[in-house]
Amino acid sequence: MTYRDKDEVERSLDILRNVLHETRGMDRRGFLKVLGKAAVATPLVAGVHSMAMSTARASGPITTMGYGGSWQDAMQKAYLDPWSEKTGESYNYVTPMQFARVIAMDQAKRQQIDVMEAGALESMRMLKLGLNAEMDWNVIDKSALTPNQLKYPNAISSITLSTLMVYSKAKWPGDDHPKSWADFWDVEKFPGRRAMFRRPYSTLEAALIADGMPLDPEKMYPLDLDRAFAKLDEIKPHVNFWWNSGSETQQLIQDNEVDLCVIWSGRAVQSIKDNGANFGIVWNQATYNSDYELWFALRNSPNPEGAMQLLDIVGRAEPQAVFARATYYGPTNLKAYDYLDDSIGPFLPSYPDNSKLAFPINYQWWSEHQAEIFERFEAWLQS
Amino acid sequence: MRHLTRNTTGALLMAPCLIWIGFFFILPIVLLAINGFREGGLASYETVFTSPVYSKVLGNTLRVAVVTTVCTLLLGYPIAYMLTVLSGWWRAVALVMVIVPYWLDYIVRSYAWLVLLGREGLINRLLISLGIIEQPIAMLYNLFSVTLAMTQILLPLMILTLFGAMLRIDRRLLDAAAIHGASRTRAFLTVFLPLSMPGIYGASLLVFVVAMGFYVTPALLGSPSETMISQTIMILATELLNWSVASAAGVILLVFSVAILVVYNLVFGMDRLFGGDGKS
Numbered sequence: 001m002t003y004r005d006k007d008e009v010e011r012s013l014d015i016l017r018n019v020l021h022e023t024r025g026m027d028r029r030g031f032l033k034v035l036g037k038a039a040v041a042t043p044l045v046a047g048v049h050s051m052a053m054s055t056a057r058a059s060g061p062i063t064t065m066g067y068g069g070s071w072q073d074a075m076q077k078a079y080l081d082p083w084s085e086k087t088g089e090s091y092n093y094v095t096p097m098q099f100a101r102v103i104a105m106d107q108a109k110r111q112q113i114d115v116m117e118a119g120a121l122e123s124m125r126m127l128k129l130g131l132n133a134e135m136d137w138n139v140i141d142k143s144a145l146t147p148n149q150l151k152y153p154n155a156i157s158s159i160t161l162s163t164l165m166v167y168s169k170a171k172w173p174g175d176d177h178p179k180s181w182a183d184f185w186d187v188e189k190f191p192g193r194r195a196m197f198r199r200p201y202s203t204l205e206a207a208l209i210a211d212g213m214p215l216d217p218e219k220m221y222p223l224d225l226d227r228a229f230a231k232l233d234e235i236k237p238h239v240n241f242w243w244n245s246g247s248e249t250q251q252l253i254q255d256n257e258v259d260l261c262v263i264w265s266g267r268a269v270q271s272i273k274d275n276g277a278n279f280g281i282v283w284n285q286a287t288y289n290s291d292y293e294l295w296f297a298l299r300n301s302p303n304p305e306g307a308m309q310l311l312d313i314v315g316r317a318e319p320q321a322v323f324a325r326a327t328y329y330g331p332t333n334l335k336a337y338d339y340l341d342d343s344i345g346p347f348l349p350s351y352p353d354n355s356k357l358a359f360p361i362n363y364q365w366w367s368e369h370q371a372e373i374f375e376r377f378e379a380w381l382q383s
Numbered sequence: 384m385r386h387l388t389r390n391t392t393g394a395l396l397m398a399p400c401l402i403w404i405g406f407f408f409i410l411p412i413v414l415l416a417i418n419g420f421r422e423g424g425l426a427s428y429e430t431v432f433t434s435p436v437y438s439k440v441l442g443n444t445l446r447v448a449v450v451t452t453v454c455t456l457l458l459g460y461p462i463a464y465m466l467t468v469l470s471g472w473w474r475a476v477a478l479v480m481v482i483v484p485y486w487l488d489y490i491v492r493s494y495a496w497l498v499l500l501g502r503e504g505l506i507n508r509l510l511i512s513l514g515i516i517e518q519p520i521a522m523l524y525n526l527f528s529v530t531l532a533m534t535q536i537l538l539p540l541m542i543l544t545l546f547g548a549m550l551r552i553d554r555r556l557l558d559a560a561a562i563h564g565a566s567r568t569r570a571f572l573t574v575f576l577p578l579s580m581p582g583i584y585g586a587s588l589l590v591f592v593v594a595m596g597f598y599v600t601p602a603l604l605g606s607p608s609e610t611m612i613s614q615t616i617m618i619l620a621t622e623l624l625n626w627s628v629a630s631a632a633g634v635i636l637l638v639f640s641v642a643i644l645v646v647y648n649l650v651f652g653m654d655r656l657f658g659g660d661g662k663s
Binding site for chain 2: 098099100103121125193198240241242244248251255256257370371374375378379381382383
């Protein structure tokens with residue numbers, strides 16, 4: 001039952017720190033390659049180590065659920081491989097990400113997922129349903145976390161993103177480009193093809209900000225729906241596409257299908273830095289997920305000890321820096337920026353210069369009102 | 384086995400099939416229908432009927448499915464007819480060309496249209512370089528792009544079903560018409576076309592039912608006006624986690640589809656759909 005000594009955590013963090021240090025300034029692909037090599041080397045070390053430490057109790061494999069593709073690669077390299085190295089145990093990574101399944105397993109009292117990370121709305125719903133297990137702060141080192149990561153009971157803030165606009169640099173090469181939501185709405189001054197997110201959250205906030213609402217959560221919520229929809233009426237005839245998924249936005253800007261695009265920050269940075277999309281990012285008034293995306297262990301899961309050991313890793317600065325470099329999502333542990341140089345830091349939403357310009361969305365409010373607003377939003381869109 | 388009556392043997396032979404259908408098809412549908420009642424009796428069904436969204440989406444679904452069915456029929460009929468005229472190697476080659484696109488994943492085929500129809504896509508670039516147009520034409524994100532892609536995806540289904548029905552038509556009847564002095568067009572219109580009607584009914588129904596359930600193509604290539612019911616059910620079930628309303632919407636889609644089948648049966652006769660001659 002006893003948790004392996006803290007030295008081991010420190011040792012795997014050392015490895016990550018070294019990798020981050022050696023790859024400073026390297027692009028995402030090169031970085032992932034080096035990280036892959038580091039991951040090959042570490043299980044060997046772990047194997048030898050676990051034989052020497054055979055008295056320590058192994059808690060068995062853990063199961064987590066998440067998105068596939070490059071997200072899964074980053075999850076494994078930043079968090080799960082270091083956990084494996086630390087415990088000598090294997091893990092199962094379940095895809096696709098279906099939070100409905102996690103709830104159904106909880107209701108059926110057959111929870112198969114030990115620990116997971118979820119988006120802002122899912123996380124808020126998870127707290128409301130009380131799906132999470134109690135944290136064992138003897139295992140998880142609280143001192144390694146920053147206070148903003150501990151806003152919610154029995155959970156740790158994981159990563160963050162902003163929903164913001166990007167503009168075509170071919171269309172607006174100079175400094176006279178759209179810089180605010182009011183500019184996005186100004187089709188006279190900035191004519192061009194536009195794409196927006198086909199969900200009410202972040203979209204209604206952007207409409208209200210365009211209508212002159214200050215960037216103050218206290219004043220913004222509860223949202224003035226009539227005012228927001230009236231403002232959306234203005235832009236609706238000028239929106240060429242309402243997207244449903246992040247990959248659609250990358251296609252939109254990489255193929256120059258639109259000139260102004262609402263997009264998730266991580267997707268935008270990937271398209272611009274790695275895939276050569278000629279677009280500029282507007283951090284001003286970005287609608288920001290702040291600390292709502294959470295890591296948590298699930299109650300009544302098969303391996304609570306293993307879950308706690310993983311939770312001891314996921315909030316720390318080094319793994320979060322690795323994850324941020326691999327995906328361009330922002331770390332919530334602000335100490336992670338010590339390991340991220342200027343080729344990447346300023347492209348992340350939690351970078352202080354960016355987050356201070358942003359508007360933090362209140363997902364607590366959204367999780368309670370999402371259903372009825374979704375219907376109104378869709379009825380409005382299709383009318 | 385000899386002392387078993389014919390009926391008992393038949394029932395035993397049917398049993399695995401019936402158990403399979405009952406367990407994996409009927410039971411889930413019953414559970415789905417019950418799920419729709421779980422939160423406050425008829426409330427979820429009422430939501431689907433009274434909220435402007437769902438009736439609108441059902442209307443969209445019907446509209447897109449009908450347009451797609453008509454387009455696949457108009458394009459598929461001549462090709463199916465051609466297949467019946469061809470023989471030997473040529474027919475085999477033509478059949479392969481019809482079938483091969485059917486094996487390709489429909490997400491890939493939908494995505495291909497993004498590449499072709501985009502503002503800087505192949506078609507626009509070609510037209511601009513030929514000097515036919517100056518500004519790119521907006522071909523994406525409307526009923527046109529959705530119908531085009533769905534027609535391409537469902538065309539093989541239409542062609543193959545029609546082809547099967549047309550093969551059963553006795554071509555000597557066409558010769559008989561010619562002997563009686565009918566022109567080729569007249570022979571086609573008065574003999575072949577009426578005889579191929581059961582095939583048209585059957586193939587159209589198949590394509591229509593499959594089109595009703597489309598989800599990825601309208602989401603990728605359409606505007607909100609082409610939203611189909613499966614997209615909405617998907618969001619209800621996986622994002623809003625409103626399983627009760629999602630179940631109600633699913634059951635209503637099912638009832639709706641069955642109602643269309645029943646009307647279809649009354650008008651055209653169900654046996655024709657399964658290759659009967661409609662006389663029995």
